[in-house]
Amino acid sequence: MGSPRIIMKLIVAGIHDEPGDVRVIELKHQRKPLLPTFEPGSHVDVHLPDGKVRQYSLCGDPEDLSRYTIAVKRESSGRGGSAWIYDQVTPGAELPVSAPRNHFPLKESGGPVLLLAGGIGITPILAMARVLCRQGKPFELHYFARSRSLAPLLRTLEESIGAKSLRLHFDDQVDTLQDIEGLLSTRPSGAQLYYCGPLGFMAAVARVSEHWPDGTVHFEAFQPPVQDDTAPEPFTIVLRNGTVVPVPADRSALSAIRAAGVLLMASCENGVCGTCECGYLEGQPIHRDAVLSNDARSHRFIPCVSRATGVLKLDL
Known part of the structure; x- marks a missing residue:
């Protein structure tokens, strides 16, 4: 049996919009100056008034525990949670939020780290890049988006880690395009791969990284993979x-x-x-x-x- 998770009543301290129908929300505790610690890759559950629970990656700096930062992409064809948060949540609102949980941890590694993000998948990857940059560890972050104008958190990313480790790939800029298969065809010695993004991106990275050894490929998905049409059996x-x-x-x-x-x-x-x-x-x-x-x-x-x-x- 799983243990109950701590639920905190947090206040929306700030909101700003990012490209791609993404809204960044900062959450603070009403009384406590510091929130529970979190590691890069962590997410929180946000409990909605209708009883729905939605998970959002923490994209802020793990060293700044004065707030949690989440980024919500409005999905009009989704299950309704993101649309409600995007449309209804305003500064000063109270949201029940769980303590952080991490199914996508950044593991200790002696070799280089390769981070791949597609669109809103940059949210957990951003926190990882911040930590790796601060630790001085070798890494490359490849950020894929349809265009610069639709890439959420791009300015924050550029300010946080700079150009040395950042590679930007936009569908509308031919000189930035990157073949994922070519990128992952050869694994550098000791390298670890982390990736997150929409379903098509996830499927492509999974397919071309199949030859990487077990334990070297890590991912987080926002949606389950598309299943076949086979009827469920008892x-x-x-x-x-x-x-x-x-x-x-x-x-x-x-x-x-x-x-x-x-x-x-x-x-x-x-x-x-x-x-x-x-x-x-x-x-x-x-x-x-x-x-x-x-x-x-x-x-x-x-x-x-x-x-x-x-x-x-x-x-x-």
Whole structure:
């Protein structure tokens, strides 16, 4: 069972707009001068009035704990959370926000670091670049966008890390275009890769980095990968105590587990935040999340979206 997360009532201390229908929101505590610490790659849950919970990467400086900074891209075709925040939240408003959580940590590495961001995917990457720059560690950040005029947080990025480690790639500027396959075809000795962006960008980077060794490629997705049209099949979950939990074709494993009396924490219920992550001991899972690494998929499971074939024994 996951442990409850601390929820803080934070005040919107400032708002400004960025290119690409992105709104940057600064959050402060009403009484405390400092917020809980966070590492680059961390996100927070923002709880909306209708009960929805949305995750946003912290794109501010991890050394400045006087505020949390999130960037919200208005997605008119999304699930409604970003549109509500973009349209309704004003300075002085109160938002329930969780303590930070990190499924996309910047790992210790003796070799160079390669950071790739597509559009709004710059949000967790920006915090990483700030830390690497401060530590004096070798890295390159490749930022891909349709144009300079649509690239959110570009000015902040240029001011934070400068031109030495920054490579900008805009679709409308031929001289800046970069072939991702060529970029990742050869892995520098000891290099680690981190990437984040929209679905097409994520799929392209995943495909051309398949030859990188396990444990050297890290990512964060804002949406789960597109699934095939195969109809879900029923399967069975077995808990540690032997309880058998049938999962019908039209029900998620998470809802079936909860109905069996297991109080498993969840947040996005969309396979991107990892809050409901648990272990599995036996069986053949069908992974449909956008959280777990290839290594983790050998023993971890995201029940809000993933399924299984036959019987799956969970470590619950």
